[in-house]
Each structure stands twice: as C-alpha cells, then as structure tokens.
Amino acid sequence: MCGIVGYIGTKNAYPILMEGLKRLEYRGYDSAGIAMIDEQGKLNIYKTKGKVADLESFCAEKDTTGHVGIAHTRWATHGEPSSINAHPHYSSSGRLALIHNGIIENFITIKEKLVARGIQFKSVTDSEVLVQLIEYIMLNNKLELLEAVQVALHQVIGAYAIAILDREHPQTIICARQSSPLVIGLGDDDAFYLASDASPIAEYTDKVVYLNDGDIAVLQLGKELNVVNMENETQHPKVRQIDVTLGQLEKGGFPYFMLKEIFEQPNCIRDCMRGRIHTEENSITLSAVIDYREKLVNASRIIIVACGTSWHAGLIGKQIIEDLCRVPVEVEYASEFRYRNPIIYPNDIVIAISQSGETADTLAAIELARNSGAFVFGICNVIGASIPRRTQTGIYIHVGPEIGVASTKAFTGQVTVLSMLALCLAKERHTISANKYQKILNELMRIPEKMEQALETNEQIEHLAPIFTYAKNCLYLGRGYNYPVALEGALKLKEISYIHAEGYPAAEMKHGPIALIDSEMPVFVIATHDSLYEKVISNIQEVRARGGRVTALVTEGDERIKQFANHVIELPDTLDCFQPLLASIPLQLLAYHIAVCKGKDVDRPRNLAKSVTVE
Ligand code: F6R
Secondary structure, X not given: OOEEEEEEOOOOHHHHHHHHHHHHXXXXXXXXXXXXXXXXXXXXXXXXXXXXXXXXXXXXXXXXXXXXXXXXXXXXXXOOOOOOOXXXXXXXXXXXXXXXXXXXXXXXXXXXXXXHOOOOOOOOOOOHHHHHHHHHHHHHHOOOHHHHHHHHHHHOXXXXXXXXXXXXXXXXXXXXEEEOOOEEEEOOOOOEEEEOOOOOOOOOOOEEEEOOOOOEEEEEOOOOOEEEOOOOOEOOOOOEEOOOOOHHHOOOOOOOHHHHHHHHHHHHHHHHHOOOEEOOOXXXXXXXXXXXXXXXXXXOEEEEEEOHHHHHHHHHHHHHHHHHHOOXXXXXXXXXXXXXXXXXXXXXXEEEEEOOOOOHHHHHHHHHHHHOOOEEEEEEOOOOOHHHHHOOEEEXXXXXXXOOOOOOHHHHHHHHHHHHHHHHHHHHHOOOOHHHHHHHHHHHHHHHHHHHHHHOOHHHHHHHHHHHOOOOEEEEEEOHHHHHHHHHHHHHHHHHHOOEEEEEEHHHHHHOHHHHOOOOOEEEEEOOOOOOHHHHHHHHHHHHXXXXXXXXXXXXXXXXXXXXXXXXXXXXXXXXXXXXXXXXXXXXXXXXXHHXXXXXXXXXXXXXXXXXXXX
C-alpha cells in the first residue's frame, strides 16, 4: 500500500527512481510523485494524479537532473487521489520533501496544533503533518534534521515508512520505519537505494538491510550506513543477501503479470518443494519442523490467521491438517481476530499466512498471539518481510515475487506448504499410515506436471470468457476441499473484472441463495471426482432445474456432467486434498480473461493495492 523509492549516489537519480516506481506500482497507483535536488541545490518536486506513466509524461519537459531523490506511488487513505494529495509533500518553507507509506493516526491533533501556530497545509493527507511537524521542530529548536525527526517521531502515533530530503543537505536522505516496510540497498559504488520492498533495488545490488521498527537510517554519500533509534542509540541491522532475478520482475512476454504468474505455477510449486521433498527417500524435511519439533508435534490446537486469498489457503490448510494430523484447526480473519478477545492457550500454534508478509492486520494478530504466549509460525513469500521477522519460525513458499495485484501463484504456494506441513506433522504425530503418507507424497510430487495440464485449458477459457462479460452476478459452488476454491474463484472475478461474485458451499444453496438462480446468473461449479462428487451432481441438478446456466470443472473423462452442464472444463484427476491446486487454475484464468474482455487493467484493479499495510 503505497510504494516508496529513493536513491543517493553518483548516477542520475531520475531513471532509477522512475524504474523503481514502475516496479512498485502494484502497491498503489492513484497518483505518483518525485522529488530531486539538482546540481544547483534546487529541490524539484513533480507530482500527478494517475499512474506512474502519467508522472513520466509530466516530467518529460522538466528538469530531472540530480543524484539524489525520492519518489512515491500512492494508494489513497486520507484525501482523494489528486496531485495535491500526492507525495512528496513539502514543508512550509519548501526546504524539506517527504514521502510516506502508512497511516498517522493522531494527524488531526498534530495538524490542529501546527495550524494554530501558523503553519499552512496544502493537502488533506495525514502524511503532510509529518513534514510540517519535522520542519517546525527543526526551525524552532534550531535542531539538525536527524534530531528533529527523532523528536517528531516521538509525537507520532501510527504506521510509517518515510524518507526525507533536505535542500540544505543535498548529500543526505533520512528515512525511518514503524510498522511499514523499508529496505535499504547498499550499492558497490557507495550508492544507497531505498524502497518499500526489494524489487526496485534488485537490479543494482543484492546487499540489503531491512530496517526494524523504530529505526532511523541516515544515507549519506560517501559514508557508511548509519542507523539509530529515536533515542539516538546506534543500531546494527544485518546486511542480507537478496535472491531476486530481473526476469522475475518483468512480464517475460505476457501481456500482464497476472497471466505470467498463473503460468509460472508449475515451476513455482517445483521451487516450493525443492530441497524439502526428497524423491529418493520419499520424505519431506522442513527445517522449521526439525527445529521446533516438540512444540509443533504437541500442539493441542492450531489457529490460522490471514486475510483475503491467504485466508482461503488457510481454509484448505485446516482440512488437510485436521484430516492428516487429527489436531483441531481454526481459521480466522486476522482483522477480526485482532479485535476480539480470542482464547489463546500457550499450547496453541498460531500460523500466520501472508504473501507479502506486511499485511497490517496479520501482523497485529501475530502480536496478539505472541503476547498471549502462543507459538507463532509464519508462511510467507517475501523474504525478510515483517511477518517472517515477527514469527518464531516458519516456511517461505518460494514462488518468487508476485507483482499482479490478484494473488495466484502465492495461493497455490501456500496450499503446497500447508500440505507439506500437514504431511510432516502427521508423520511425527503418528496419525498417518506409511502407505497413506507415500500415496499423498507421490501425488504431491506429480502436481506441477498436472498443473501444466490444467493450464492447457487456457484456450478454451479464453473462448468461453466473452459469454460471461454481460453478467452482473456470478455464483461459485464447491464442497469439501473445493469450497475454499469457490471462494477464491469468486474473489478473483470480483477484484479484477468488478463483477459481483459469491463463493458458496454447494449444499447450502437450498438454504437461501438458490432464490437468486435464473438464466442470467452464471454458476461455476467445481465438480471434480472426489468423495463428494455425487452430492455435487445433485446440487448441479438443483441449479439446472431452476434455469441456471452451469459451467462445471470436472475430472477428465467425466461423461455424466457433460449431459446437463452448459460447459465443462476438464482437469487431471488427483487426490481430494490436491483438487484446489488444480481447480484454482481455470478459475484464475476465467477471471483473467473475463477482465481482459471487459477492458480492465488486470494488474492494477481499481481501489486495490498489493500489500495492505494499513488496517
Ligand atoms: C487477493 C489478494 C488479497 C490478499 C490479502 C492478504 O487476490 O491478493 O486478498 O490475499 O490482501 O495479503 P497477504 O497474503 O500479502 O497478507
């Protein structure tokens, strides 16, 4: 949610910042801006409503020289998208420029005090109070910028990742972090890069420092990275190596990241299993389970906390863990969990699932669980993100950067990790027979190949998609392991095509939603060959009897459903627990092609941002 990028070095900052904004645009795209200090010490700020491409056109005729700069792509929280509300914000005197990701909760109180002292605000954002407050403190108390930042941040309540430029000190950027991510890249030529995540940094350096909450970093040309806290005590954050290739950050010939990421899934799942599944010994090794065996094996309950698509993966995880490990699992929306007074026992394991590792609600749920004495386990994609750093242990899904706002490969990666975890724990808990373990593991290893087959439905789905573009509402039905797939299919359609869609357990239809069925309502049913197959057939008949138009996902060779469904999409056969890994693929493709037919910007759906760092 909002992307921030910065550079200080010997190269021209503009192309680095602009390229960085493009890589970060998935975090927010309602307005963008850039601030640079030119050779004469002039602070130039350019901002526009719209996408990064609009900012680039706006800057075409402007002075974009300078070796230091900061830039921002916004996802509005306070104040509509406009050039005035876009970042960077500058201070009253025009000396400072600031970019911010997060929310300042007490901004009204601070703003009122500053206005009473004669400070005039230009925007209606919460972010502008930061730059005005810092300058006010700096000028009134004759402090250095760093000291003023420290004093100001003591007064601020909320979440922030900020970067500040000072016209009077053109060789310095100061940045700080509290509950919003900030990564600093250390270039070989003494340059510093900073960004909300490593994607804009990866092409210049693989050495990064992830700032911790409370850290303030001073980036000065020709000097070592200096990190202090608000009390000015020196901090010693670790320099880490990132492993992101440029190819992973580009579209690789696909029109959208989402389509590229859908097609990457077979290889992503291979990467996710690599080094963990040992084909020769037919076994799984998860270091988290080795390191924390006692804790995990003796858990009396597991609570999964997550949001959105990750929550859907959690629902699948619940079924497979309960089925194989015979331990009760609850799945909670992190946003609800954090605000009720949940019962958490010290013997509980709380599993937090998050692609980005930065979701504010999931982070808050983790803190709550930790404070209640639970052991917290993370399942995350982004290496070094806040969630893996706040959990006691965990497993990375290793599916590579997910740029498309609609999550696809992260979902299947999360389900794969949950499946490996379930198998591993079941073996340790002796709740699975050797035969069953082998059978499930063998099938898991075949999933990437079967995903490749599932992707062959792309052409068929592309042809079907125009039929559904008229729809105002769609229903997705599934049972058992396929119920969360129905929820996920509906979410994908909603978020990128803006068609209202509901996912429902098929048997619940007759308790209400069946009243909605008519010939105008497309119904997508996941009716693959699993233990509930016969029941789902009855549910399809109920829909057909009311004039509903059914598109069914079936197992290849299924001749029965063909007789009464309007369309069938065939998938390879697999075990019940792995149906979601295959069935989610045609639903991702369906949402994608419908959105493309409707002319929507698939990678940048309206009102959404990739990483929800505000609550
Ligand atoms: C949907 C989607 C969101 C995220 C949710 C949680 O396609 O991407 O629903 O799943 O915002 O995000 P993470 O997994 O990063 O915590």
